[in-house]
Amino acid sequence: MRRVREEFLRHREASVLVVALGLGLYFMSVTDVFLSAANLVNISQAMAPAAIVACGTVLLLVSGEIDLSVGVVAALAPFMMHYAIDFWGVPAIPAILLALLTGTLIGFGNGFVTVVLRVPSFVTTLGTLYFVTGVVLTTSHAYPAEIPGPVDGAIGAWLGAADWAHLGWALVIVVFLHVVLTRTRWGLHTVAVGGNPLGAAEAGVRTARIKIGNFMIAGTLGAFAGLIEAFRIHTIDPNIGGGTGLMFTAVSAAVIGGTALAGGSGTIVGGALGALVLAVLQNGMNLIGISANPYFLILGLAILVSMIANVYLTRLRRAGRT
Amino acid sequence: MTPVLQMERVAKRFGAVTALREVNLNLAAGEVLGLIGDNGAGKSTLVKLLCGFHQPDSGHILLDGEEVTLKSVRQARALGIDIVYQDLALINELSVYHNMFLGREHVGFARLLSNRRMRGLAREHLDAMGVRIPSVDVEVAKLSGGQRQAIAVARSVYSRSRILLLDEPLAAMGAKEGALILDLVRDLKARGEVSIVIIAHNYAQILDVCDRVNLLQHGTITFDKPTAETSLQELTDLVVAEYRKARTRGGSP
Ligand SMILES: Nc1ncnc2c1ncn2[C@@H]1O[C@H](COP(=O)(O)OP(=O)(O)OP(=O)(O)O)[C@@H](O)[C@H]1O
Numbered sequence: 001m002r003r004v005r006e007e008f009l010r011h012r013e014a015s016v017l018v019v020a021l022g023l024g025l026y027f028m029s030v031t032d033v034f035l036s037a038a039n040l041v042n043i044s045q046a047m048a049p050a051a052i053v054a055c056g057t058v059l060l061l062v063s064g065e066i067d068l069s070v071g072v073v074a075a076l077a078p079f080m081m082h083y084a085i086d087f088w089g090v091p092a093i094p095a096i097l098l099a100l101l102t103g104t105l106i107g108f109g110n111g112f113v114t115v116v117l118r119v120p121s122f123v124t125t126l127g128t129l130y131f132v133t134g135v136v137l138t139t140s141h142a143y144p145a146e147i148p149g150p151v152d153g154a155i156g157a158w159l160g161a162a163d164w165a166h167l168g169w170a171l172v173i174v175v176f177l178h179v180v181l182t183r184t185r186w187g188l189h190t191v192a193v194g195g196n197p198l199g200a201a202e203a204g205v206r207t208a209r210i211k212i213g214n215f216m217i218a219g220t221l222g223a224f225a226g227l228i229e230a231f232r233i234h235t236i237d238p239n240i241g242g243g244t245g246l247m248f249t250a251v252s253a254a255v256i257g258g259t260a261l262a263g264g265s266g267t268i269v270g271g272a273l274g275a276l277v278l279a280v281l282q283n284g285m286n287l288i289g290i291s292a293n294p295y296f297l298i299l300g301l302a303i304l305v306s307m308i309a310n311v312y313l314t315r316l317r318r319a320g321r322t
Numbered sequence: 323m324t325p326v327l328q329m330e331r332v333a334k335r336f337g338a339v340t341a342l343r344e345v346n347l348n349l350a351a352g353e354v355l356g357l358i359g360d361n362g363a364g365k366s367t368l369v370k371l372l373c374g375f376h377q378p379d380s381g382h383i384l385l386d387g388e389e390v391t392l393k394s395v396r397q398a399r400a401l402g403i404d405i406v407y408q409d410l411a412l413i414n415e416l417s418v419y420h421n422m423f424l425g426r427e428h429v430g431f432a433r434l435l436s437n438r439r440m441r442g443l444a445r446e447h448l449d450a451m452g453v454r455i456p457s458v459d460v461e462v463a464k465l466s467g468g469q470r471q472a473i474a475v476a477r478s479v480y481s482r483s484r485i486l487l488l489d490e491p492l493a494a495m496g497a498k499e500g501a502l503i504l505d506l507v508r509d510l511k512a513r514g515e516v517s518i519v520i521i522a523h524n525y526a527q528i529l530d531v532c533d534r535v536n537l538l539q540h541g542t543i544t545f546d547k548p549t550a551e552t553s554l555q556e557l558t559d560l561v562v563a564e565y566r567k568a569r570t571r572g573g574s575p
């Protein structure tokens with residue numbers, strides 16, 4: 001029993017997985033539709049963008065920063081692809097790369113202002129959030145656009161139109177970044193920078209590079225999530241993810257997955273499972289006919305409970321129980 | 323013989339605060355130099371210039387008689403300069419062995435961290451040094467102040483640098499552990515491969531292990547003598563005299 005508890009404490013993600021499975025079992029028992037292939041596709045498609053954005057958010061939170069602009073970067077990226085192909089005559093693949101690069105560059109801007117000009121990232125990215133929203137709305141005149149012809153086929157299918165494309169990309173990204181965070185220098189230095197910024201710099205960690213790099217990863221992932229969403233709903237919507245919705249979902253997923261906002265700890269897998277919990281919850285409540293409103297009630301409670309559990313678990317671990 | 327390390331007219335300001343006004347300092351090969359001075363005298367600033375963490379506003383730093391510009395901690399490290407910071411520069415969230423190798427990790431296949439290798443090396447090294455901790459896998463946050471300091475010292479010694487800077491390495495140590503570090507300094511000295519600058523407020527310890535003492539006051543070195551030619555009494559008098567002078571100057575009791 002003791003061992004079980006210790007293992008549980010060590011793998012904080014396990015508790016989130018248990019919650020996800022528990023919710024799944026519950027919804028399975030109350031409605032047959034839940035486990036149908038079509039519904040599983042729905043869940044995976046709801047989970048993937050949040051999980052992908054959450055990966056970047058976790059990296060940033062672990063390194064002691066936050067990015068509020070990832071959601072609107074997701075809205076901007078498909079428009080960049082649309083402008084590039086339809087207005088500037090750029091071929092399909094370079095246009096998609098350009099859209100991703102836009103996210104990377106916005107991430108770089110966020111990182112530069114935060115690290116070099118020393119503006120707290122909350123403020124930096126709040127500014128970026130509004131600025132990019134303005135860019136999206138003025139350039140698109142707040143109207144949706146169609147998926148450009150050259151990418152509306154095999155490329156579109158690979159990038160989100162196909163049923164399981166979302167899940168595939170999410171898995172690849174989650175596994176890759178999990179390895180990055182836990183098994184590479186980059187990951188170790190990310191934890192170091194978030195845990196003790198001065199100490200990390202003193203020990204020779206290139207703190208500016210690590211932070212700016214993580215902003216760039218987060219921006220790129222935001223852009224990618226926006227692209228796959230656009231291909232899935234088969235339209236380029238200036239309000240993807242409801243503007244800030246995707247960002248808040250990602251932060252919630254990260255927090256539910258055990259990432260501390262103070263920096264220095266957090267896991268990619270936890271963030272992905274957090275996204276899964278949210279997707280299952282929303283989907284299941286939808287199926288059993290509860291209106292969307294109590295969803296927020298539960299989401300709020302879930303965040304509070306996770307945070308309290310986090311603080312409690314951290315205290316237990318600090319007390320040397322693991 | 324040219325000193326391994328020299329500072330010539332080095333100055334360092336932080337905004338309105340002049341931490342170092344004009345520092346001239348020499349460190350001979352194989353020497354252990356004690357650096358003393360009041361709180362806020364600029365001792366930490368001085369060694370942070372030597373390890374590449376800060377850059378001087380003016381003046382020169384010479385390594386083996388040749389001027390060097392130490393742009394970063396990594397560069398200084400590559401030149402064989404290592405340091406134990408006063409604040410230790412440990413990451414609470416990381417294990418002992420990750421802290422030991424922070425900034426110089428071993429990587430293997432696909433540039434993934436060689437955790438097993440680092441764990442083994444850390445354990446070996448700490449055992450050899452006589453540092454007692456529960457396990458190299460525990461987070462540093464769970465160690466005592468003295469244990470943390472021992473880890474920081476062990477880390478700086480591990481790389482076998484030619485110049486070692488120790489900023490109050492004994493501050494949190496018990497008598498026994500302190501003796502362990504002092505013995506380590508003596509061992510290193512006996513091997514003659516490394517030159518050491520050690521900062522401490524305990525003059526007895528300084529006189530015990532150092533070849534020479536420098537006193538830092540008002541941003542400059544005001545006293546420089548071999549330990550053989552000075553005494554606990556003299557060092558104490560120097561610092562206290564300074565304090566008395568300041569008090570009479572200030573006019574208030
Ligand atoms: N990063 C910094 N930014 C601003 N001021 C600094 C900085 N580092 C040091 N100082 C100032 O420089 C002066 C010297 O500080 P330093 O830490 O070198 O003193 P010290 O001799 O090591 O003192 P102690 O014995 O208390 O460790 C102090 O007035 C301090 O406030």
Ligand SMILES: [Mg+2]
Binds near residue numbers: 489
């Ligand atoms: Mg100091």
